[in-house]
Amino acid sequence: MSASMNLNSQEFMLRDRVISALNSSLSISQVLEATRAPLLELAPSDTMALCLMRTTPVLDFQWLVPGHPIPLLEEYASVSDHDFVRAPIFARPNVVLRDAEMLPRKEYEHSLLYQRSRELKPSLEHVMAILLPLGPDFFGALALYRTRRRAYPSRCATVLGSLTPHLVNAVRNCTAVQAMTTGAHLLEELHGRPDTAYLIVESSSREVRRSAHATVLLERWFAPSERHASGLPFPLKERLETLVRLDADARLEKNVWVSLQADGYRTVRFVELPAGEGPRRWALLMNEIPMSIPLPIDMRRKLTAREAEVAKYQLRNWTNEQIASELRIAVLTVDTHARNIRDKLGIDGRADLIYQAARLNKPV
Structure with missing residues (x-):
């Protein structure tokens, strides 16, 4: 979050609730449902929606709407060519835009999307949206709507913008496991792939589970003297302890550990699993990457x-x-x-x- 942005105590509390909700599950629908109430209060809005889009070979999209359905989005395919939001947010990814920054009010009111929303109810009087780049040709578009004539102030955009890296991280993690909805399902999927190396540890660094390939990599990467009594190598243990101590904002940029070796890179991605009973668990996904990686x-x-x-x-x-x-x-x-x-x-x-x-x- 920008250091220049001053939040009052209520906004800080709501922002923390949003971040906690974004990390509450690996199911995108559950995450959106948990996030809806605090986010709509933090950036006062009446409803929200997330559109997941792939742009090749053709534009493909899926709208996810927590809470009450938005009829306009249920028939979005028939009006998608008239979407005035898409071009502006694609031109400025990771930037929150309000409808007044997309087109003049008269054009807004004459747009097919607005007219159709008035017919279907609720009337979407104002929109605020941000494009979340999730990967090459894969994007998320988060949209917040007001159903009354009350324009979004710039502060709403600033507050929502402060959450951008958390939104990207949450959606990316959820879509990576697709239909899997719990940490247990994720482990079953990983365990069923013999080429996957992973460790599951608790925040205390106690190892809970590992794949066979993880054992192979750990023995190749680290000498016995480089391992803590828990079995976790010191570099990975130190990174995990750092992540546990950091606040949610600082944690985002440190969740991948990379070690450059003569024969290539060794990488470990730290994924915080959804909370359950007992200590919070982390998945450490390990991989070896050749020294010369072509740009895909x-x-x-x-x-x-x-x-x-x-x-x-x-x-x-x-x-x-x-x-x-x-x-x-x-x-x-x-x-x-x-x-x-x-x-x-x-x-x-x-x-x-x-x-x-x-x-x-x-x-x-």
Whole structure:
């Protein structure tokens, strides 16, 4: 969250409730239902919806509406070509836009979507939306609606924008496990794949379960002297302890551990499992990635030629200073390209770029 944003105590409490709800399940429908009440109170709205979209080979979408249905969205396929929200949010991913920033009020009132919403009820008088890049050609669009003529103030957009990384993380985690709705189902799925390496540990670092391939990787990656008495290697134990201590905002950028070795990368993604009875559990998903990772085609076509070039060097784990020297551009220019790469690909940073590129080249 921006340090310059001042929240009052009520807003802080509601924001914490939203973040907690976003991490309450691996079922997207359950997450949305848990998030609905505090989010609609934090950014005062009457209803909300999430649209999951894939843009290739053709636009495909699915609307998820917690609470009361929105009739307009139930027949969205017939009016989707007239959606005035889509183009503005695709032009500015990760930025919350209010309807007044999308088109003039007269055009809004003459739009097919608005007219149809008045016919079907409720009338969607105002909308505020944000595009969440989840991966190459995969997006989520969160929309909040007001059914009365009361325009969204800029503060509502700022408050919602402060939740962007949490929204992306929650939707990405939920969609990654698709129809699986509990941590137990996730473990069953992982356990059924012999090439998957994972550990399940409690926040105290007590190991609960592991796959056979995890044992192979742990023995190859870490010497006996590098392991804690719990069996968890010290680097992974330290990262887990750090994640447990951090607040939700700071935790997002540290949930992937990457170690560069002579033969390639070793990565571990830390996924906090939904709360149940007893201590909170974490899944540690382990993977080995070759040193030379090609930039996947699905990623490359989302980037400009220069951004793709920067991404290629990031996949080699070059520093921004090294990239700037190689390309003969300023470090600040590399920083700008890196930020654009994050926004366009829906990734958290360099470690996540390496992890996601490996998934696309060879899904794990």
